[in-house]
Amino acid sequence: MPAEQAREIVVGTLEYVTDLRFPGMLHGAVTRSAIPHGRIVAIDTTKAAAMPGVRAVLIGADVPCNRLGPADVDGPVLADQRVRQVGEAIALVAAVDEGTARRAAEAVVVTVEPLPVVADPRTALSPEVPKLHEGGNLAGRIGFASGDVEAALAAADVVVERVVGTGAQEHVAIEPPGGVALWEAGQVTIWCGSQNPGLHRRKVARALNVEIDDVRLVAGPVGGAFGARNDDPMPVFLAVLAKAAGAPVHMRMTREEVMAAGPKRHPFHTTVRVGFTEDGDLAASDMTALADTGPYVTSGPNVLKTSAEMSVGPYRMPVARFDGRVVYTNNANAGAFRGYGVPQVAFALETAIDEAAARLGMDPVELRMRNLLRGGDRHGLYGHAVTPGLRAAETLAAAAADEWWVSRREWQRAARGPWRRGTGIAMAVKGVGLGSGRGDAARARLICDINGHVRIWAGPNHTGQAIDVAYRQIAADVLGMDPARITVTVGDSQLVPESGATAASRSMYAGGSAVAAVCERYKAALAEAGGPARLVELGRAEFEATFHLPDVADPGLIPPKRLGDHAPHLVYGCSAQVVRLEVHELTGEIRVAGVVCAVDCGRAINPGAVIGQAEGGVAQGLGFALMEEHRLDGGRPLTTSLENYLIPTARDVPEIRTLLVEGDEPTGPMGAKGMSEVVIVPTGPAVAAAVADAVGVRPARLPITPERLLEGLR
C-alpha cells in the first residue's frame, strides 16, 4: 500500500504545518548567540521593541519557567546568564511579518563577555578546563564488564586494537522546524512537527507553567525527522511567543539556523581491542568511548547507553567491557539521530573484525559467521537472553550470497588506471524500543460507527516513514476488513493516547502492537455483541489498548535494580551490508558502485516502506561514511549551510539491493519488528572495509574524505 498522501508529498501540494495561516497571525524570529561561550552582561530589547510592527520581544526572564527540562543541564528556553553555543536562543520576537521579526531579532543588543571555549571533548574533563555546568563537564558515564577482560585479551592469540573517530552528522530533514501556535482561553494549541508529542507537551507545560492538559500538539505532517524532532525547542518557542503576543504566531527556522543551532549526531572518539583465538573464535572485546554532547544534556547519556549495549555487535563475546563518557563542550549540541550511538561504536568494532580477518587469513564472512549470536543466545556484554526471532546468521548469509560479494575478486581485477576497486562487508545490530526497565508503552484507541467504519487513533507519530499506513494494514488484517473502511490518525495529542516517541525503532513494533491489541478487543466485542450497530447502541463502541514492550525475562549479569540504567533489549534487528566501490589513488575520490543491504526485519508489513527505509538508511550512511561532517573551529561552525555541508545527491547514491530477511518476531505485530535505524549502521564500516580492500589502508576516521584517504596512503 502506498503512503497516505504519497501523491501530495511527491507533487508538493501537501499542506505542512508551516503552510498554515490564521487571521491576525504574527511571525516569530529568534535572536541567537554569535559566540560559543560567554557571560551575558546585558540584553537590550528597547530598539527591537520600538520597531514598527513588532508585537512582542521576549527574553529568558519573560518565560514563566525558563527551562527546557527538569534539570539545569537541560538548558534554558532562552539563555539568560550564559551562552554556551553559537546559535543558542537568547530572545524571541513576534512581528507582523517575517522580515520585520528577523530584523527586530537582529536589533536585540546582547552584551556578552566571552569565556574560554571548551572545544575539544578529549580535554573537557581536565581540571584546568572551564566548567560548563555546576556539576562539571561530565554529562554521563556508563561502564560495564562481564569478566576479566585484561586476562582474556592476554590469553588471546590475536588482538586487534583500533583508535577511531566519527564526525557530527546533521540530520538534514528537508523541512526545517517550524509551525504555528495559538493561545486561547488559557490553552495553547501548537501545530509543529514532533517525534514525541508527549514530551513536547511536557516541555511546553513546564515552560508556560500550565497544566499538561492545556497543551495540545498537532504534530504533523512532518517533513523528515531522523531524531532531530525529539529535543527540538520549536514547540516551546511557538507556545511562549503565542501566549505573550496574544495572537497566533508562525515561525520557521532557516537552514542556516538549523546548521548552527540544530542537534547533530554525537561525534565519538572510540578505542577498541578485540581478541580472537587462532581458530577465529572471539575471546574478548574492550571498548572505550568518548562522546561530545555539546552544551546541554539532551540525549547524551541515553545515546551512550545504546552504544554500550551495541558495543559487542551481534556477536557471542566470552568477556567484554565497555567504558564510555559523554562530555559537555561548546560545540554543536548533539542529540538523537537514527542509529542512536550505534554507528559510532559499530565502526570501531566492525573495522577491527575486518582487520582481524586479514590477520587471521580468514574470510570476513566466515569469521563473523562463526561468532554470530543465534536467536535465543545470551548477549555479549550483559548476558541476557535475546529474542529467538533474531536472524543474524541468515542476514549475513543473504548479503554474502549476493553476486556483488561473490564476484569481488573479478570486480577488483577489472580496475583500470588510477581507479582501484574494492568490496567490503559489515554487520550491525540494534535494539527495538527503549529497552528493559524503561516502562516503554504505546497505546491505541478505536471507535466504530453503526456501519462498521473504524477510526483508530494511534502513536507513535508519522514523521515521513508512513507508519500510519502500516497501522491501517495491521488493523485491516486483524479485523479482516477492507483498509478503505479504516481511518487512522496519528500525531494529535488531543486524540491520540500517549504512545511515546517515534524513535528507538519502536513505531512499527510498539504502535503496531497497540493497534493489533485494540483491534483484537474490538473483534471480540463485535463477535459477542453481534455487530457494530449493536455496539453503538450499547454505548460500547470505543476501545483502548496499551502495549507494554516486554522487558528481558532474565537480565543476565545486570543487577535487577539497575535494569533501567542499562536498558537491555529483548528484541533486536540486524543488517548486513556489502559495499563495492572505486578509489582514485591520486585524488582520493571514492565512487560507490553498489550497496547490498540485507535486513532482519521480522515480517515486512509494508515491504515498499521497508525498502524505502533501507535505501534511505544506506544513503544517509554513505553520507556519514564519505562526506557529512559538521565542522567547527573553536566552537564556531565552519559548515553553515548546504553549500558547504555536503550530503549525497541522487548521483552519489548507487544502486542499492535491499534483501528482506523476513522472519517471525514472536512479540511483534504479525511478527514485525523495527528496522529503520539498523540499516544506517553497517554502511560506514562496510565502506571502510571496501576502501581497505581497494588500496590496502583501513580508514580510522569517518567521513573518509579524499584528504584523509590520501594522507592514509602516504
Add this chain to the structure above:
Amino acid sequence: MPTTGFTYLRPLTVADLIRDLAEPGAFALAGGTDLVPLRAAGAITPAVLVDVKHVAELRGVETEGDAIRIGAATTLADLGERDGRSLDAILDGAKIVGAAQTRERATLGGNLCRSSPAGDTLCGLLVLDAVAELQSLDGIRHVPVRDFFTGPSRNVKKPSEALVSIRVPVREGGSAYRRFTYRRSMDLAVVGVAAWLSIEDGVCVNAAIAIGAVAPTPRLVPAAAETLVGTTCDDEAIAHACEHVVAASSPIDDVRGTRDHRLRVLRPLTRDTLLLALTRALGSSPP
C-alpha cells in the same frame, strides 16, 4: 536580510538596457541564481534590478564570421544542449554547474560577471580566448576574458556596463574542462582545469591551459601551455605542463578544501584534462 525594496525594470532593447543600468544602484539580473541568494543574505542591496533576459541580442548562439557569438543571457541549459566542438571546454563546464534547475536559469554572462574563482565556465572561456562585449552609454568595448578578472568576484566591468555577448573565435583543435568536487553533482569546483590543444601532424602547434579555484581568479598558465608546443603531448610533455600548472597555482585552505589537497589533485586533473582535449583534437571520440 534585505531591508529595502527595489525597482524592477525589464528592458527589451540594448539601448534601454544600458540606459537602465546607468541608474544608481542598478544591478543586472540574469538567471538570478547568485544574485537572489546574495541579496537574501544581505551581501548586496540593489536599488534597481534590470532584468536582462528579455533583450533579444542577449539570447542565443550564432556564428558571426570567424567567431561564435553567445548572447550573455544564454542559459547554461541551452548551451549544454549544443554540440559545438569549438566550444567544448565551455560546454563541459556549462553542463555541470549546479543542478538541472540551476542550469535552466543560470546564464553564461552571469557566470562570467560573478567572476568566482571556481566558476565552471570561466576556465573554458580563457583557453578558448573568448572576448566579452561590454556596452554602456559611453560606448562599446571588447575585453578579452584573459584581461577580465581582477580578483575574487571582481572584474573590469563597470556597474553601468552591460555584458551583451561573448565571442569565441572558431579555431582548429580540441578543448576540455574537468573539475574535482567532493560529490558527483550540485557542487562547486574545488579545483578546475581547462585546456585547448591544436594538433597538426601529431604535433602540438598551439595550446592554452587555465586553472580555477586554486588562485584568486581563474587564470591562464602560459608557461604550461608553452611546454606542450612542439611536442606530441606525450607523458613527459604533459608531466612538464603539470609542474608549471602547480607552480602557477596559489590555493588556500578553506571550508571547501585544503591547500595541500588542491595541490595534490591539480596534477592528475591537469593530466586528465589534457588527455581529453588531445583526444578531441585528434578527432577520435572522447573516452
